[in-house]
Amino acid sequence: MSFPIADWPELPAALIAEVRDFVRIDHQADDAAIDAFLRSAASLCEDFTGQMLLVRSVTDILPARQAWQKLKRLPVQSIISVELVAADGTASVLAVEDYAVDIDSEGIGWIRLRRSDGGSRIRVAYMSGLATDWEELPAGLRQGIVRMAGYFYANRDGVDAGGPPSAVTALWRPYRRMRMA
Structure with missing residues (x-):
């Protein structure tokens, strides 16, 4: 990866x-x-x-689910934005209240939608790296x-x-x- x-x-x-x-x-x-x-x-x-190793910007595409999902890169430093991506590829930024995020003590980033608005995927932009x-x-x-x-x-x-x-x-x-x- x-x-x-x-x-x-x-x-x-x-x-x-x-x-x-x-x-x-x-x-x-x-x-x-x-x-x-x-x-x-x-x-x-x-x-x-x-x-x-070095902190850089990462973008993950994940299924639009209400269950907790792990982000792919470690360690996550911060989650910048979450967008709902429709089947036709158009994206719309989700309001903070529409999703929940967590970064656990091991640097694993987690995200889940609080509600689903018909999008098939979400695009999560975040910063990841040790230094x-x-x-x-x-x-x-x-x-x-x-x-x-x-x-x-x-x-x-x-x-x-x-x-x-x-x-x-x-x-x-x-x-x-x-x-x-």
Whole structure:
């Protein structure tokens, strides 16, 4: 459930420098490649942990139901708007009193309609993510991303050194959120 790599916010130069230091290179000629490797590593981290790293806007389309439904991304920071989407695709913003929302202690966002006005779906816009920028990410996640990007850089020519480093999963595992379907 990851976002396209191109949708990631701009990477700070300090993060690229961390990868350069990790793989022991002292030039900036490969910074574009390192940027791409960092984006891939961050995307893998999100997929592995089941959580969005950086806070960004998300939109979910859900069935129009009066039962509680979970939002797809974690952790939810805030719910911005809820729209009722008709079968023909037209959308209308629902009044706050027409739905209920909750964000539980685990960051799971919940929504339910209080009444149904004939729409078949709802569109929920919300903000989700662990940190507002790269510097605020927990150290284990950040270090795992740097190590994974370093692994990608070191193995960019197709020579595989036996798979990704186990240290990466050890750094990410405490943040992993398992979801049952």
